[in-house]
Amino acid sequence: xxxxxxxxxxxxxxxxxxxxxxxxxxxxxxxxxxxxxxxxxxxxxxxxxxxxxxxxxxxxxxxxxxxxxxxxxxxxxxxxxxxxxxxxxxxxxxxxxxxxxxxxxxxxxxxxxxxxxxxxxxxxxxxxxxxxxxxxxxxxxxxxxxxxxxxxxxxxxxxxxxxxxxxxxxxxxxxxxxxxxxxxxxxxxxxxxxxxxxxxxxxxxx
Amino acid sequence: xxxxxxxxxxxxxxxxxxxxxxxxxxxxxxxxxxxxxxxxxxxxxxxxxxxxxxxxxxx
Numbered sequence: 001x002x003x004x005x006x007x008x009x010x011x012x013x014x015x016x017x018x019x020x021x022x023x024x025x026x027x028x029x030x031x032x033x034x035x036x037x038x039x040x041x042x043x044x045x046x047x048x049x050x051x052x053x054x055x056x057x058x059x060x061x062x063x064x065x066x067x068x069x070x071x072x073x074x075x076x077x078x079x080x081x082x083x084x085x086x087x088x089x090x091x092x093x094x095x096x097x098x099x100x101x102x103x104x105x106x107x108x109x110x111x112x113x114x115x116x117x118x119x120x121x122x123x124x125x126x127x128x129x130x131x132x133x134x135x136x137x138x139x140x141x142x143x144x145x146x147x148x149x150x151x152x153x154x155x156x157x158x159x160x161x162x163x164x165x166x167x168x169x170x171x172x173x174x175x176x177x178x179x180x181x182x183x184x185x186x187x188x189x190x191x192x193x194x195x196x197x198x199x200x201x202x203x204x205x206x
Numbered sequence: 207x208x209x210x211x212x213x214x215x216x217x218x219x220x221x222x223x224x225x226x227x228x229x230x231x232x233x234x235x236x237x238x239x240x241x242x243x244x245x246x247x248x249x250x251x252x253x254x255x256x257x258x259x260x261x262x263x264x265x
Contacts, residue, residue, distance in 0.1 A: 033251075
């Protein structure tokens with residue numbers, strides 16, 4: 001019986017051979033700009049992680065007292081805005097392509113979960129700003145959390161807890177689920193367009 | 207205010223503006239972003255991806 005390292009290697013090579021993991025060309029049907037929005041979302045996420053890492057290293061007061069800190073805070077905020085902007089357009093595009101076809105259910109589900117996890121990630125960031133905006137959001141959100149019954153362990157008025165969630169717990173979850181999403185996309189390939197013949201046949205049958 | 211600061215293109219200290227029509231209630235900034243997303247989505251559907259081949263095989 002082979003060791004677990006061999007089994008993991010064989011599992012990886014079987015499901016994700018190098019030529020599929022890092023292909024040298026894309027399918028011919030990827031001709032529309034709508035196919036770019038997944039990559040644009042990843043680009044925004046990389047910018048978020050990079051600017052967030054700098055903000056975390058400098059501490060939670062830096063962006064209030066230094067111009068360069070304010071600059072990186074703004075880079076972090078606007079890359080989040082672009083992340084959601086691109087991700088929603090990516091979601092619309094994939095929804096209308098019925099991107100779960102051809103055994104791609106897990107690709108679709110990991111994308112949906114990434115979207116759901118990204119929301120509290122952004123929310124904990126907004127309440128960690130330490131300004132009047134974050135106070136307003138936290139006090140409004142408190143009632144929402146209490147109405148859900150989770151206010152006792154997800155206390156939006158506890159800045160330390162929200163900041164810890166924002167810079168560790170949620171980023172780990174987002175990076176993990178997005179990585180899994182990308183690996184599943186590479187494994188199953190980009191979803192092809194809905195066949196025109198089927199659409200015509202369906203319309204004729206009605 | 208310091209000389210090198212760039213002020214926002216709209217007055218962020220003023221009263222917030224909302225669009226309210228029957229059950230529909232949304233702030234103008236949120237509405238602007240949603241309309242912008244719809245426009246980008248529609249344009250992206252018809253815009254050719256950079257480097258994509260045309261049906262004839264030409265780039």
